[in-house]
């Protein structure tokens with residue numbers, strides 16, 4: 001591959017299947033690698049580094065199959081500067097219509113002395129031999145002086161120049177251990193551009209690691225200095241803290257076109273799906289606050305931000321989620337949210353509340369949000385329903401209750417209710433369990449006996465702090481009545497649903513103009 005005719009076009013070299021796979025726990029089998037390779041092709045990457053063929057028979061086979069089946073991008077295999085590695089890599093990629101062999105050899109003093117045990121002269125000789133051997137198989141040869149960022153600048157220039165003379169068409173400058181910082185890395189690229197003969201005739205590439213969290217920043221600094229290939233991985237997976245995240249660098253270039261003036265061939269609408277596909281295949285979850293593809297990347301919880309978003313989304317978003325294949329921005333309702341966002345969600349959920357009802361739901365919502373990490377749509381629905389169907393004056397309101405239950409104890413409950421005339425009524429009861437005990441205490445206070453014919457509990461939201469919905473169905477003189485209530489405490493939800501039925505009986509009685517007794521409606525006096 002030679003430099004693009006468009007000087008502003010950045011080549012995207014994806015190494016998810018090679019360096020990415022070096023993440024502990026991210027090994028992929030043949031079918032998984034093929035699935036990801038097809039996704040990378042659809043995403044529009046220019047080069048797929050499909051593996052390190054000498055590493056194992058399985059890796060060889062994966063690179064070979066990708067070379068056979070995935071058409072469009074260059075298919076690349078990695079090799080040390082060893083004849084056996086290079087022969088194996090060339091064999092693996094040979095059926096691709098666009099094969100590349102990528103040879104590497106460390107150049108830093110630390111690696112030369114302690115790992116390779118080679119003199120600088122030997123390093124140069126082996127690098128040249130490696131490039132020439134690869135060149136015997138394919139035209140497209142990439143050379144990487146491993147640990148370039150810690151290599152003496154003059155020696156780095158010498159190795160790079162010799163590799164170009166030997167036939168390398170892409171010169172990749174790795175910050176293997178994530179040691180670089182942006183200004184330093186930019187200086188390295190500037191130095192090479194200035195000192196290496198032939199550098200403008202090859203593709204100058206960068207490969208950064210994220211040990212200091214600077215992989216993307218270093219990559220962008222290098223692009224600013226004229227590098228035109230970026231080595232990166234989906235979700236930034238890779239050795240140790242990972243590699244430059246493809247989605248981050250691509251979106252930085254796209255979003256700051258005004259600054260960099262550079263383009264890529266990536267179809268950004270596939271970024272999110274490719275990210276999720278990789279997570280699914282590797283089992284490595286994307287952290288929630290990960291840039292671009294994290295669950296929170298387009299989620300807003302703060303009321304002031306949500307208000308801004310509802311008025312004009314560019315107030316708080318620099319990218320459009322749909323450009324990444326993310327369905328939409330999420331306004332997450334939580335304790336930091338305000339009325340604008342709550343009203344919008346209530347309308348989206350199909351409810352029409354008056355301002356007064358909305359204010360009441362808002363108060364209940366804030367109280368709930370103080371108890372929960374996140375308030376879900378089901379919570380809002382439950383609050384709105386509660387408001388719509390309970391806005392009339394109720395005879396009884398639950399003020400407090402306690403219950404006792406456990407192996408070897410007698411389940412009991414003490415309940416305190418407000419009556420609509422302002423009096424407080426208390427009583428206690430024992431039962432078959434805490435819910436039964438609460439129901440019996442409610443019966444005693446209100447003087448009713450509700451014949452429960454169905455009772456169910458279900459989690460309406462997710463997590464251990466989920467809202468539990470209690471459903472109570474009662475038979476009263478042949479008439480069925482049911483009620484639901486929601487709370488993070490299922491006994492409280494049960495008590496509220498049960499009390500709701502009692503209140504409805506009371507208001508029905510009132511509507512029917514049946515005169516209540518002093519304490520409870522006549523109709524509700526328990527029948528013996």
Ligand SMILES: CC(=O)SCCNC(=O)CCNC(=O)[C@H](O)C(C)(C)COP(=O)(O)OP(=O)(O)OC[C@H]1O[C@@H](n2cnc3c(N)ncnc32)[C@H](O)[C@@H]1OP(=O)(O)O
Nearest residue numbers: 022052054055056080081082104105106115116146176239
């Ligand atoms: C920065 C990077 O990401 S480089 C890529 C790293 N990826 C991997 O290592 C994953 C795949 N690796 C493997 O499966 C194995 O390491 C293999 C098959 C490649 C080699 O296994 P082994 O032959 O048992 O060697 P081992 O890995 O223990 O040691 C590496 C050897 O390669 C040498 N070596 C390292 N890099 C290079 C190089 N670029 N060119 C030539 N020799 C090299 C080391 O000096 C060491 O040689 P020695 O045995 O003479 O001391």
Ligand SMILES: CC(C)C(=O)C(=O)O
Nearest residue numbers: 104144146147174176
């Ligand atoms: C093989 C090379 C390019 C590498 O992964 C590194 O140096 O980090």
Ligand SMILES: [Mg+2]
Nearest residue numbers: 019176207239
């Ligand atoms: Mg690497």
